Amino acid sequence: MTRMEDWHFPAAYDQSYLPDPLSPYWFPHRETMDPEERNAAVLERLREVMEYAYATSPFYRRTWDAVDLEPADITSFEAFEQVPVVTKDEMRASQHDHPPFGDYLCVDESEIHHIHGTSGTTGMPTAFAIGRRDWQVIADNHARILWGMGVRPGDTVFVAALFSLYLGSWGALAGAERLHCRSLPFGAGAQGMTARAVTWLARTRPKAFYATPSYALRLAEVAEQEKIDPREFGLQVMFFSGEPGASVPTVRRAIEDAFGATVIDCGTMAEMTPFMSASATAGTPDGMLLWQDIVWHEVCDPTTFRTVPFGAEGTPVYTHLERTSQPMIRLASNDLTRWVMEDNPCGRTYPKLPDGVYGRIDDMIHIRGENVYPTEVDNYLRSVEHYGGEHRIVVRRTGSMDEMIVRAECTLADGQRAEFERRTGAGLQSLLGVRVTVESVDADTLERAEHKSRRVVDEREHTRR
Ligand code: 8LE
Missing domain, CATH: 3.30.300.30 (ANL, C-terminal domain)
Incomplete structure (x- = not known):
């Protein structure tokens, strides 16, 4: 096995690295390797991440001690599937008892670089604390995934989502910056801002655009009211996260038809930032690939939390492989999807969610x-x-x-x-x-x-x- 590029825990990436301009891959080996070999490396990594969490987080130690589990027990994926899932309620309780970040922070508070959170419209908000080094690793991961979407250094990336507690916009921006793009952090949500976005898009003609699918449709309507054809923006790649849409066939078609761009679906959960670890690519634009060497994605039975076979429906459960601040180990998403393992036209050997994530169990x-x-x-x-x-x-x-x-x-x-x-x-x-x-x-x-x-x-x- 050739060495997996920059594969360490804690992760650290060479900040001057950019791939061969002609390569469709950021890390050719990691992305196209035999999935069994990758899984073997991931299994070792899972144990490492768990050892780290066990040593640094009373939250994980308490949870695992209660079921007599030690990181050293994780010698197979079957054993890993028995690690209790983490729920949002447990995180909320931990932050209530150990404000503001909970007892799963795992780094010194002086390490915290960004604080984000849930909007908190229902119940107590959850705070996300992301370490300085993790932020850089997130940027590297997102740059790598953007590269896979066909975005290149020098391209203008227009970010049309809320710059606030919401991590989506910040995560997209961090990736675009690391990729040496021209970032245009336009934002969204203020009075009259959509009409101004139309003007700015027409003037700057970005190559790439990030938003929620709902907002892209809204923008197309406003452009039409302003008598501007959204195709005149010249967008080539539109990537979306935050809600179902980019994989809902008629929504996807409506966006493609309005803007004349390739639509890319991505996104897991804010807690799971680098949340773009589930993402389509330029060569495999439909559904979402699961970039298993960044975040370990399982699709599980929603009651037993054991993985379901490829082809079946279940709920995603996520584990960070590179985070040291608030690492999530088997975070239950409560979403619904179906996964498959097939040859991807882009050559990446990752499993795929062919229909994206189609909704939340509680919706x-x-x-x-x-x-x-x-x-x-x-x-x-x-x-x-x-x-x-x-x-x-x-x-x-x-x-x-x-x-x-x-x-x-x-x-x-x-x-x-x-x-x-x-x-x-x-x-x-x-x-x-x-x-x-x-x-x-x-x-x-x-x-x-x-x-x-x-x-x-x-x-x-x-x-x-
Ligand atoms: C279908 C991933 C991010 C930062 O954009 C986000 O929205 O995170 P947040 O606010 O924690 O919400 C996560 C939830 O949004 C997921 O559990 C899922 O229900 C939904 N979601 C996010 N991206 C997608 C999605 N649903 N397709 C997506 N691409």
Whole structure:
């Protein structure tokens, strides 16, 4: 085995390194090696990361002592799958008892370089503390993944996401900077900013663009209102994280058609930064590859947290291989996906999520014995003629019956919508297996998301978990 490029724990990358300009890979060996050989190296690394966490974190020590587990026991992936998963509630409890960063910080507070967090709109926010050296490693990892998307030194990268507690924008920026790009940290979310983004995109004609998928669609609408064709921005690569969309077929097509660019899906969770470790590439633009030598991604049964076979559906569970500050070891995502192992056209030997991450387990709507993913409704509506681009899903109980109402924007005049409502309702019903009442509203009347969309209004809250 040739040595895996810069494979150490703690990780440290040569800050002057850039690949051969003609190589599609940042680290040719790490990316294309025999996956069994890579897995063997990862298994050793998992033990190393666990030894580090056991020595530096009362949180992990407590959790593992309780089940009689020691890092040295991790001699197989089967053993690793028995390591208890970490939940968001446990992290919140740890931060409550050991404010502000919890007793899984693992580095001295003087090492902290950035503090981020959850938006905290529901419940207590979680604080993310990232060490100085880790930040550099994150930048290296993201630069490597951006290289895989076809972004090169000197390219302009336009970041159109919130610069605040949200890690998405900062992570994309750190990668672009390390890749020696021209970074344009435009941001998002302030009054009038979307119209200004249109102006700046038209003036600077960036090669690459980062946002949430919802926001890209919003931007396309605003550009059209400003009488500018988004194709004039000249974007070539648009990469997205934060929510399902880039792998939802009709959403992906709508973005591709509006901007004329390649759409790349990426993203795990903010806690898992380098969150771009699940990402498509220029040569394999569909779905997301799991860059297993950066973060170890498992797709697991959501009750036993054992991995499911390739081909099956499950929930992602993530483990950092290179973080020393707040390393996550088997973090449960509560998301849903399906994974496969096949030959990737780009030559990388990573497993793949062919349909991306299609939703969160707790966002799934349980109605009359059926499970409905909000993304299925989104995907369907975008294929319907005269759909106005935004909708809400309302679930309510009338008497003993649950009913689902889809409030959908329609571009037809008021008197001509009965057929749209009937046809769309019938289409949704045959797709989802539940009766759906469609109520149309005027186009451009429902609020658009500047960050992540929240379209479900469940009025039966007591029946949800
Ligand atoms: C489907 C990954 C990042 C920084 O962009 C982010 O949004 O992190 P955050 O705020 O911790 O939210 C993580 C959750 O967003 C995931 O658990 C998943 O439900 C959703 N998510 C993020 N990226 C994607 C995604 N869902 N596809 C994605 N590409």
